[in-house]
Amino acid sequence: MAGPEIERMVQLLARLPGLGPRSARRAALFLIKRRDSLLEPLGRAIAETLDRVRACSVCGNLDSADPCAICADPRRDETMLCVVEDVASLWALERSGAFRGRYHVLGGVLSALEGVGPEDLGIPGLVQRVAAGQVREVILALSATVDGQTTAHYIVDRLAGASARLTGLAHGVPVGGELDYLDEGTISAALAARRPM
Amino acid sequence: MAGPEIERMVQLLARLPGLGPRSARRAALFLIKRRDSLLEPLGRAIAETLDRVRACSVCGNLDSADPCAICADPRRDETMLCVVEDVASLWALERSGAFRGRYHVLGGVLSALEGVGPEDLGIPGLVQRVAAGQVREVILALSATVDGQTTAHYIVDRLAGASARLTGLAHGVPVGGELDYLDEGTISAALAARRPM
Numbered sequence: 001m002a003g004p005e006i007e008r009m010v011q012l013l014a015r016l017p018g019l020g021p022r023s024a025r026r027a028a029l030f031l032i033k034r035r036d037s038l039l040e041p042l043g044r045a046i047a048e049t050l051d052r053v054r055a056c057s058v059c060g061n062l063d064s065a066d067p068c069a070i071c072a073d074p075r076r077d078e079t080m081l082c083v084v085e086d087v088a089s090l091w092a093l094e095r096s097g098a099f100r101g102r103y104h105v106l107g108g109v110l111s112a113l114e115g116v117g118p119e120d121l122g123i124p125g126l127v128q129r130v131a132a133g134q135v136r137e138v139i140l141a142l143s144a145t146v147d148g149q150t151t152a153h154y155i156v157d158r159l160a161g162a163s164a165r166l167t168g169l170a171h172g173v174p175v176g177g178e179l180d181y182l183d184e185g186t187i188s189a190a191l192a193a194r195r196p197m
Numbered sequence: 198m199a200g201p202e203i204e205r206m207v208q209l210l211a212r213l214p215g216l217g218p219r220s221a222r223r224a225a226l227f228l229i230k231r232r233d234s235l236l237e238p239l240g241r242a243i244a245e246t247l248d249r250v251r252a253c254s255v256c257g258n259l260d261s262a263d264p265c266a267i268c269a270d271p272r273r274d275e276t277m278l279c280v281v282e283d284v285a286s287l288w289a290l291e292r293s294g295a296f297r298g299r300y301h302v303l304g305g306v307l308s309a310l311e312g313v314g315p316e317d318l319g320i321p322g323l324v325q326r327v328a329a330g331q332v333r334e335v336i337l338a339l340s341a342t343v344d345g346q347t348t349a350h351y352i353v354d355r356l357a358g359a360s361a362r363l364t365g366l367a368h369g370v371p372v373g374g375e376l377d378y379l380d381e382g383t384i385s386a387a388l389a390a391r392r393p394m
Contacts, residue, residue: 002288003261005250009242015235017227018220019213027213029285031243032250032259038212043243045206046228050237053202053229062229064200088226091199 006032058129060105060122062087070103077101079136081164083126083155085109085143093141101139104129109142109151121151123158130162137165144171203229255326257302257319259284267300274298276333278361280323280352282306282340290338298336301326306339306348318348320355327359334362341368 002010006028014024031039055061056068063069070076080101084090085108093099106121118124130138140155142148156166171189173182199207203225211221228236252258253265260266267273277298281287282305290296303318315321327335337352339345353363368386370379 002259002284003250003266005242005245005261006259009239009246012235012239012242016216016224018224019215023215025288026285027215029259029283030214032246035247038209039243040247042206042209043240043247045202045209046236046240046243048202049206049229050232050240053200062199062203062226064202069200086226087199088223091222 055105059103060087060107060125061090061103075100078134080139081126081129081135081137082139082141084141085148085151089141089143099139101137106142106151109145109147110154111147118154118158123155126155127158127162130159130164133163135162135164137167138162140166140168142168144169252302256300257284257304257322258287258300272297275331277336278323278326278332278334279336279338281338282345282348286338286340296336298334303339303348306342306344307351308344315351315355320352323352324355324359327356327361330360332359332361334364335359337363337365339365341366 009031010021010024010028013019013027014021016024019027031042052064053062054064054066056063056066056071058067058071061068061070065072077100080099081104082093082099082101083104083106084093085106087105090103090105093103104122104126106123106126108116108121110116110118110121126138129135138155138159140152142152152168159166170193171186172193173179173186173190179187206228207218207221207225210216210224211218213221216224228239249261250259251261251263253260253263253268255264255268258265258267262269274297277296278301279290279296279298280301280303281290282303284302287300287302290300301319301323303320303323305313305318307313307315307318323335326332335352335356337349339349349365356363367390368383369390370376370383370387376384
């Protein structure tokens with residue numbers, strides 16, 4: 001229907017989360033229509049990302065510098081280490097602006113079903129970083145899913161001998177959340193962790 | 198937060214229809230995770246599209262060949278000319294497989310509001326193609342919007358002297374459509390154009 005170049009671009013765009021075959025066609029035409037303002041810059045951004053962006057050898061974050069900007073920033077507290085599943089979680093925490101320590105990106109969670117074991121994740125690296133002695137608190141900021149919590153428990157076991165304090169994110173009502181729309185598990189957790197006002 | 202290369206990619210992806218700032222971040226990480234299977238091929242597809250894809254000088258379709266594959270195909274009926282707004286409409290018609298003639302892509306519709314006049318569209322080119330004499334029927338396959346229909350009427354006026362027959366797409370109930378969900382205009386049009394069964 002369209003030329004092979006466009007068809008190829010449509011097929012690849014259709015694999016992105018949030019785009020289906022139809023919206024990928026629309027996106028491809030949108031790009032081609034904006035050749036100079038969008039298609040060409042996107043091609044350049046992809047080439048530069050391919051050329052420069054790597055996983056940080058310290059924490060696993062993605063950056064063009066290694067160690068990454070966060071690991072290299074002397075203003076960030078190196079006694080606090082936040083363990084996250086992936087770079088998306090790291091970005092979410094950075095957006096909140098509430099954490100000024102360093103990160104450790106696991107690159108996934110333990111999953112028997114998908115055959116992901118501790119060695120596939122950054123867990124040995126995490127144990128080493130904590131054993132080095134500078135870290136005083138490890139915050140496990142993993143998803144509140146079965147696999148996320150299994151991973152958190154596994155890490156707690158592995159770090160049992162370390163002197164660092166281990167903490168996890170609080171469960172409760174999301175800010176702006178209506179009780180009516182919340183699941184029972186969240187409501188129970190919020191109730192159990194109720195605080196004086 | 199992320200490096201400048203990733204940030205740039207996120208910003209550009211966020212401009213695509215169907216992606217917002219959040220889903221653009223997700224898409225960018227998804228791409229970087231699939232470096233060899235997705236990011237690199239997408240970069241290559243974009244480079245090839247930039248390099249080869251052009252608007253066909255005859256009909257305005259996008260292709261790496263000029264004239265495009267449709268204009269160059271001798272099996273397609275050159276006496277039938279279908280006028281469409283944009284390449285997305287052309288693709289939609291091709292998907293239906295119901296039309297085996299040639300196309301003329303206007304590149305938009307007349308719009309007083311957005312200052313789009315006949316010269317901005319492919320209308321002079323259309324008049325020329327029809328005046329050449331080979332076309333026996335011009336099918337106006339434009340959107341059933343005010344601007345689309347204004348454009349159709351303008352084209353009918355401009356082609357008044359030509360020998361070609363002018364037709365438009367039928368209005369009616371979409372196949373699979375439930376009457377309950379249809380607007381009154383469509384129902385009135387379907388009723389007025391009712392057919393013996």
